[in-house]
Amino acid sequence: MRLRELAHARTGDKGDISNISVIAYDPGDFAYLREHVTAGRVQAHFADIARGLVERYEMPVLGALNFVLHGALSGGVTRSLALDAHGKSLSSCLLEMELPDAQRVADR
Amino acid sequence: MKTVRIGSGAGYSGDRIEPAIELAEYGDIQYLGFECLAERTIALAQQARLSDPQSGYDPLLTARMQAVLPACVRNRIRIITNMGAANPLGAAAETARVARQLGLAGLKIAAITGDDVLEQIRAGDFTLLERPGHTAAQLGNRIISANAYLGVAPIVQALAEGADIVITGRVSDPALFMAPLVHEFGWHMQDWNRLGQATVVGHLLECAGQITGGYFADPGYKDVTDLARLGFPLAEVHTDGTAVITKVPGSGGTVSRQSCTEQLLYELHDPSRYYQPDVVADFSSVRLDQDGADRIKVSGGAGSPRTGSLKVSIGYRDSFVGEGQMSYAGAGAVARGRLALDIVRERLRLTGVQTTELRFDIIGIDSLHRGPPPDAPNPPEIRIRVTGRTDSMAEAVRIGNEVETLYTNGPAGGGGASKSARLVVAVVSTLIPETMVRPAISFQVT
Numbered sequence: 001m002r003l004r005e006l007a008h009a010r011t012g013d014k015g016d017i018s019n020i021s022v023i024a025y026d027p028g029d030f031a032y033l034r035e036h037v038t039a040g041r042v043q044a045h046f047a048d049i050a051r052g053l054v055e056r057y058e059m060p061v062l063g064a065l066n067f068v069l070h071g072a073l074s075g076g077v078t079r080s081l082a083l084d085a086h087g088k089s090l091s092s093c094l095l096e097m098e099l100p101d102a103q104r105v106a107d108r
Numbered sequence: 109m110k111t112v113r114i115g116s117g118a119g120y121s122g123d124r125i126e127p128a129i130e131l132a133e134y135g136d137i138q139y140l141g142f143e144c145l146a147e148r149t150i151a152l153a154q155q156a157r158l159s160d161p162q163s164g165y166d167p168l169l170t171a172r173m174q175a176v177l178p179a180c181v182r183n184r185i186r187i188i189t190n191m192g193a194a195n196p197l198g199a200a201a202e203t204a205r206v207a208r209q210l211g212l213a214g215l216k217i218a219a220i221t222g223d224d225v226l227e228q229i230r231a232g233d234f235t236l237l238e239r240p241g242h243t244a245a246q247l248g249n250r251i252i253s254a255n256a257y258l259g260v261a262p263i264v265q266a267l268a269e270g271a272d273i274v275i276t277g278r279v280s281d282p283a284l285f286m287a288p289l290v291h292e293f294g295w296h297m298q299d300w301n302r303l304g305q306a307t308v309v310g311h312l313l314e315c316a317g318q319i320t321g322g323y324f325a326d327p328g329y330k331d332v333t334d335l336a337r338l339g340f341p342l343a344e345v346h347t348d349g350t351a352v353i354t355k356v357p358g359s360g361g362t363v364s365r366q367s368c369t370e371q372l373l374y375e376l377h378d379p380s381r382y383y384q385p386d387v388v389a390d391f392s393s394v395r396l397d398q399d400g401a402d403r404i405k406v407s408g409g410a411g412s413p414r415t416g417s418l419k420v421s422i423g424y425r426d427s428f429v430g431e432g433q434m435s436y437a438g439a440g441a442v443a444r445g446r447l448a449l450d451i452v453r454e455r456l457r458l459t460g461v462q463t464t465e466l467r468f469d470i471i472g473i474d475s476l477h478r479g480p481p482p483d484a485p486n487p488p489e490i491r492i493r494v495t496g497r498t499d500s501m502a503e504a505v506r507i508g509n510e511v512e513t514l515y516t517n518g519p520a521g522g523g524g525a526s527k528s529a530r531l532v533v534a535v536v537s538t539l540i541p542e543t544m545v546r547p548a549i550s551f552q553v554t
Contacts, residue, residue, distance in 0.1 A: 008329065008366060010324075010374055012374040012375030013375065014375055015238055017377070021373035046479055055378075062369050062396065064373060077148075078147060078148045078532070078534040081429060081496070081497060082467070082475075084476045088323075089477070093478045097479070
């Protein structure tokens with residue numbers, strides 16, 4: 001199962017740091033996401049760009065995780081040679097992450 | 109209970125114009141904020157001002173003011189914006205000119221200055237946040253601008269002195285929306301929890317359409333109606349700081365827990381420590397609750413004392429970038445694209461183009477996509493893109509030229525070449541003690 005089936009996401013950028021929120025469609029899936037979408041897995045998923053520290057913050061009230069990828073934007077929007085210098089597209093790329101089949105998948 | 113209604117009229121410099129008119133006409137708002145100043149914009153504006161001292165403010169200022177002033181004056185809506193960029197005084201003068209042209213007399217316009225800290229930065233010893241061990245002074249004459257993120261104080265004072273329009277340079281983005289709350293409710297500037305909650309409201313509003321369904325729609329998963337007529341958000345804020353985010357009924361888009369959660373976390377790092385000039389805001393206990401159709405109640409923001417330091421964005425001339433693109437379609441398109449990239453790589457080496465960084469992309473394959481490559485069939489068309497960083501414009505131009513020569517020297521069927529070269533004005537940041545920054549207000553009346 002892909003992360004996309006359980007969560008939506010948005011990317012923001014500040015300098016050379018990208019943050020990607022991962023938000024459960026159904027708050028009941030938050031515990032599952034917390035278990036399986038770890039900072040380590042996100043770092044591995046983005047192995048080619050996440051060369052620095054990857055942090056994860058939990059916001060259980062909102063059913064959300066916030067990933068902070070340091071040094072992931074080729075120097076940041078004002079300097080990067082990348083076509084998508086902001087890294088706006090990273091959220092959708094993260095939603096391709098494969099997860100083990102959930103015991104309970106939100107009825108949506 | 110007193111309620112203040114604040115609209116958000118723009119989320120970036122080039123944003124759509126009509127949603128702000130819709131808010132002014134039908135939003136029943138008392139304040140309209142326009143956030144139009146991205147990190148680098150002020151450096152570009154400062155550079156423009158070097159050749160034309162009258163310029164340096166937002167290029168859409170005139171058009172926006174012409175569009176919204178009649179409805180704002182008629183409905184007694186006060187405007188707060190950072191469209192002053194590198195020249196708030198010039199922006200105020202231009203706004204006054206527009207108002208007079210529209211026959212709007214008696215408008216009081218405030219310009220906030222003092223965010224420009226270039227002299228302090230040049231004279232001092234300020235470590236760059238992005239480059240430990242390096243100081244701003246080491247950038248030497250490449251520095252174009254240095255602007256501190258001001259807090260709400262000068263805006264609040266301008267409102268207290270009766271300003272109908274407040275035009276700033278660099279202020280923290282949420283401050284554009286926090287200031288009217290502090291002014292209207294008389295909050296104490298050490299009321300950290302209220303200021304923290306106000307930061308949440310400002311943060312949710314500052315990107316305009318990004319909370320009403322823009323930067324959000326994903327067909328089949330997150331469907332949004334009528335994005336072409338996207339309504340911009342407004343907040344109904346109560347004395348205790350709790351707020352409802354909504355939009356003008358009948359406008360396009362959606363305000364949902366999903367859209368609000370995405371925007372709450374947008375550009376956020378540690379949710380419990382969001383550094384602002386006036387407060388360290390804590391978003392970690394924020395609640396978002398449905399309060400009717402397209403209405404989300406926001407509560408639970410908190411805060412702790414401000415640090416006493418202000419962030420400073422420093423714009424400087426970094427380098428030059430040259431770029432070239434070419435497209436291939438049909439049978440073997442990907443293979444021909446890869447061959448084209450190999451040829452350009454070799455040509456740049458053979459002809460001795462001096463670069464400090466090079467990048468080779470295939471748009472349609474790997475220019476944006478990150479993560480494990482999906483198991484997908486080859487696309488029917490692709491576009492190659494070669495980009496390189498150089499120390500001079502002349503070298504940068506050579507990169508696009510080499511891509512263009514693929515027309516007659518490269519793989520079969522290359523079409524649609526484009527090329528460009530540009531100066532890169534980049535931004536780094538540092539911190540400055542707030543005591544070294546002196547905001548000032550100038551008024552004029554139409």
